[in-house]
Amino acid sequence: MLxxxxxxxxxxxxxxxxxxxxxxxxxxxxxxxxxxWAEYLYVNANPKGVAREIWLHLTCMDMFAMTRDTVxxxxxxxxxxxxxx
Ligand SMILES: [Zn+2]
Numbered sequence: 693m694l695x696x697x698x699x700x701x702x703x704x705x706x707x708x709x710x711x712x713x714x715x716x717x718x719x720x721x722x723x724x725x726x727x728x729w730a731e732y733l734y735v736n737a738n739p740k741g742v743a744r745e746i747w748l749h750l751t752c753m754d755m756f757a758m759t760r761d762t763v764x765x766x767x768x769x770x771x772x773x774x775x776x777x
Contacts, residue, residue: 707749708748708749711748744757
């Protein structure tokens with residue numbers, strides 16, 4: 693299977709690693725409860741179907757968002773939100 697790196701183009705899936713679901717990082721630790729940190733770090737929606745995920749291309753070491761159907765593994769898009777290169 694080929695994954696689309698926004699910087700390098702289509703590459704074999706073995707060149708990529710899953711980073712996680714895009715989510716907002718909580719405020720600094722002094723103001724966040726242990727439960728809120730644990731939820732941020734370990735609880736994922738893990739949806740069945742279309743999902744937006746963060747991936748790392750190990751060849752260029754850049755992260756990007758990929759929208760993928762987790763049932764069919766079809767890649768719908770890849771993008772670098774908030775970044776130009
Ligand atoms: Zn790349």
